[in-house]
Amino acid sequence: MSQNVYVTIRDQISKFLEYLEIERNSSKLTIRNYRHYLNRFLNFSLSLRPPVSDPSEITSEVIRSYRLHLSRLADHNNLTLKRITQNYHLIALRAILKYMVKNDIKTLHPEKIDLPKAESRSLKFLNRAQMDRLLNMPDISGNQGLRDKAILELLFSTGLRVSELVRLNCDSVNLDNGEFGVIGKGGRTRVVFLSNSSAEWIKRYLKTRRDKCKALFIRYAGRKLNPPVNEEGLRLSVRSIQRIVEKYISKSRIPIKITPHGLRHTFATDLLANGADLRAIQEMLGHKNISTTQIYTHVTNPQLKEIHKKFHRKISAD
DSSP, X not given: OOTTSOOOHHHHHHHHHHXXXXXXXXXXXXXXXXXXXXXXXXXXXXXXXXXXXXXXXXXXXXHXXXXXXXXXXXXXXXXXXXXXXXHHHHHHHHHHHHHHHHTTOOOOOGGGOOOOOOOOOOOOOOOHXXXXXXXXXXXXXXXXXXXXXXXXXXXXXXXXXXXXXXXXXXXXXXXTTTEEEXXXXXXXXXXXXXXXXXXXXXXXXXXXXXXXXXXXXXXXXXXXXXXXXXXGGGBOOHHHHHHHHHHHHHHHTOSSOOOHHHHHHHHHHHHHHTTOOHHHHHHHHTOSSHHHHGGGGGTOOHHHHHHHHHHHHHHHHO
């Protein structure tokens, strides 16, 4: 691209977001997050004196100032950004710099931005006894309780992401074969499998349905006060699923704050603890790289646990 054509950071952000949508097939959530992070950098760069609006004006000194800005940024409660959130901003910035370099736009090379070490995050999951306890929390005497029971069973049986679960339709799930396909992150398809228990609870829940909505899971609360414009308006949202899980975690008095993603972790750790192959778990979770799946080996490894027991007993006996 000729450098005689004036380009701006704002223009490049727009083109980069279009690239994510069209070429990378990124999810709406991913694009929304990138837009948020990059617009924050744009506002910062334009606030500098003199303002930085051209990609060629992005220098190591600008990045240093931006990192300082992120570390000091606070909300109305005077809470600063977590280190991992600061990293997300820098990851987005490196991504658009890489995009611009690839398209011959003169700018700072993305490798000039180093990511600081993020805070370590504990991997939250339930053991089998806690999971069984959670599954028994919904009151299955009513339609809503049956729906919630089916949701919890499905999350534990498949390891679905909550965004994947809310997109499911009644005809998406083959209850007889106990398997179905989903499209996950990056448009990657995979097959997930239902346990006999989850299939049975979904069947029981669907028998209570009298509506024509194609969504597998629908809302009941607020339908009279806030009737949907069409049947699709009955579909549960991501936030609704999160609230359902939070409700039963609280009801069960399990001392771990678990989200729907925590049930995905529970699915993976349960498989691994029972001897499942890491590559198979990678396929079932829809991870692009095995390195993502390997985080579960850090929290549950029966063989290492046995070695620890033997070694610890030996030390204690000395």
